[in-house]
Amino acid sequence: MSKLVPEVCPFCGAGCGIYLQHQSQDMITLLPSRADPISEGRLCIRGWHLAALVRNSQRLCSPLINGTAVPWAEAVAAATDSLRELPANRVAILAAGHLTNEEAFAASYLGRQVLGTGHLDNFGRMVDGPTICGLQYSLQQPYTRPPLNDLINCDLIVCLNSNLRELNPQAGAWVKKAQKAGSKLIVIDEADDGLGADADVYIQHAVRARASVLEQLSRILAGEPELSLELAHLGPASITEALYQAADMINSAARVAIVLSARACSIPQPAMIAGKIAQQINTTAPGSAQVIAIGGTPNCIGLIHMGLAPRDGNDQSPPGLAVGEILAHDQQDIDGLIVIGEELSAWLGEAGLKALARRLQCLIVLDSLHTPTTEIADIAFPMAGFGEKEGSFTSLDGTLRWSGQVVEPVAECRYLPQIFAEIAGELGHQDFPVEIDTIWEQINQQIPGYGDIELADLRANRPVRLDETTLTQRTGPMDQDIELPSIETTAERPYTLRSRYDANWWIYDGRVPAIPALYREVRDLEAGYALMNPEDMEKERVRPGRSAVLQTATGGARLLIYPLAGIPEGIIILPAHQLKFLQRLLGFGEYDKECSAIYRAPVAAAVKRG
């Protein structure tokens, strides 16, 4: 029996502390930790079954070439042969959000130093990016989440996800604890998935009108004129009255927490306005309001710090495509793709995954489990999974937490940097960092904000916080006027509608570390607007209101093209329900109810009073 090894649950961003223990005959036992300040001995169903993740029949145990098990040397040779044939800028690396910082550093090192590509990204940004990005925009600084247990000190909680108990059960438990300790609860959501019934005030609004409701609340709190929105877009006529009641509760509360689950927000607006509301409250009573955004992945921030995100090309590293672009069904610029620990069919669907494999010359997958992605890969490598490696996660609360190794990797599985080192060695790079100590020497030297972090402190489970000052400098100026980025165009098809959604949205201007990719939204987009520069419209002979079809991963979205002054070049695609707010927030024009529509029928709205 091994010693108890402290771990951090890798399933979401809450960061519950647990222990793993290696029993006899390769059995792994999980023990919850009551001393852990976040979990206090509680775990969700996923956490309780974490030990089964270490040893199970789904583990990928040997390297595969086209689904057939092969010796390691053969797989490494095949991978290096494929990579050698491809130009550097036509290879991309996509990583899952649960990689440790050390693995992410190695992946980034492989991409930037060995392969010479800038097309690196992680799926944590897909999940948490919009929320973090929205908060950073409104707070004008890198977002640092207060610890979850801070909720107990708040006398009012405004929760934007009624299904918080499913998305982030530990956060749901803290809300419940806070209520028991006397906190009031306001829930704002389009449907009640549990928490609404427990709320003192539950404001149910129309589908996808959350940003509108929050903006209305923000205006009421600021004493500004209310939005002249159709109330049907928010809910019943009494919703404004309910918002006044919520505003009264906020104004009379000493400490307010606005809670939202990043996993539920595929657009930045809710977080952005939540941040704005917190700032409004803090203006009158400094330090009395905070936004607690719970990430959906354990290490989305750390992966970005380690370089697993595309850069804009200003820092001497090549510019890169974002995850949504790399996976776009008509992407012609990527021929080789390395996927680490992510199951792509969850994003692309089965057909999309097959289409991706057909489009690529080489798909290399590294995973600890057998998945549809490893089945379809040209080459698949078995990598060490949770509990079989040690490493750190960077939490949204600005702390680094260490997960230890409890057991040796099963069968032929290997530690990710070790696999990369073998590939790099074949490609002529013999000094690839493999050992944790070597990796941390380089992290200390190269990653801003991580310079003073001692590996020994991490391993000893001492509290380690990031140097936020350095990180603030790294993210670049946040207070400049926002400029809309231009879109790459080609002479033949100047306005080809592509799912370059993230690059064209005004907030995704490349100056914040968590550039979100809204692939998740765009692939399901049904209807929206295309906004063009009026001069370009005239040049292209496009009439206002003309319809177009945007090709998405799952089909086509119906678009109406409208002129929008201020765009230097190109087209902005907006989903139908976003237009009114983007227009108003951008100052491009007043809300015009004629040009906005909710493309899904709203549910019957209701307001519950406490």
Next chain:
Amino acid sequence: MADIRQYILPKEKLQQAIQRLFQLPDEVVAPTTAPRGDIYFQPVNSGAEVELDFGNSLVSPVQCIVPSEEVIFEYHQREQGPPEIVAPPPPAPQIILGIRPCDVAAIQNLDNFFIEREPADGLYEARRQQTTLIALACPEPVADTCFCTCCEGGGLYAREGFDVQLSLVEGQYLVEVATEKGQRICQLWDDLLSPATQEIVEARDAQEKKAIYARTGPDANLAAAIRRITADAVNPEIWEAVGHDCYSCGGCSYLCPVCTCYDVVDINYDEDHGVRVRRTDSCRLGGFTREASGHIPRNTAASRARWYAYHKLSHDYYKQQARYGCVGCGRCIITCLGDIGMPTVCKLVRQSEAEKVS
């Protein structure tokens, strides 16, 4: 009670007594401090590692007898013929030092379930036979979540089920030896012990009574809940309310020292080699009752919460097990995400209108 021999061990000699346990070939499992400060029962190599000044461990030492995951057998496919089946090695003898009375009571439940019923469970029986229990009585409820005194036969010290029990009374330990396995320990401590006086035994009882009257922990009043559940006179809305708060995480049953549900799975390490494993399962999970057709009879958290409470507290269970299914350890209170541990459920049941449910 008649067979229990009682001695006194001076408090300052406890460490010496513990150290002598290591003279035996048994593995000593005792409460120790984990890296984050948690207390868990773990194998120790010296008395210095033992932490007896603790509330109770979040994970019951019952897991030393019924691990949350254990190998039933290992199999190797041969080129010809049936696969080779390799049984796990026989369990080594172990001493569980510092086990609380609630967990001793839980082991009696498990003995009833795994050994007394036919056929006996070989894995459990073998490990149980190799286990010596040195219980540590509670001078008072050791945590604000304890409610053992509300449970049947519960109390701050164990009346039966232990091999040796240590009760701290007036600055010295009352040592009770109940079994032959306990006598083996007693022989190790021979020169450290002196016969107990009637006064110290009475002082222990008085100490327990005083602590029970003074206690401020959760008031489960299991007897009243048992009566109402046995009569099936619980308003069904109670279960809807409990189901609403239940996250279906399974934590209550995973940490419950009395729960016995398990699942059997095969883990294939490769095409030729694997293990058949018994894993703790939970009736609070949606898939627990899934049938081959895909139908799930208890498909709501409310129905599972009702089942859980009825199984533990109804007299039908008592008839099978000769005990009720809750020992008042309070772990379900600590681990519940929805704050609906057993005392909360019992309180709701007690307060529910007497309404016969067909």
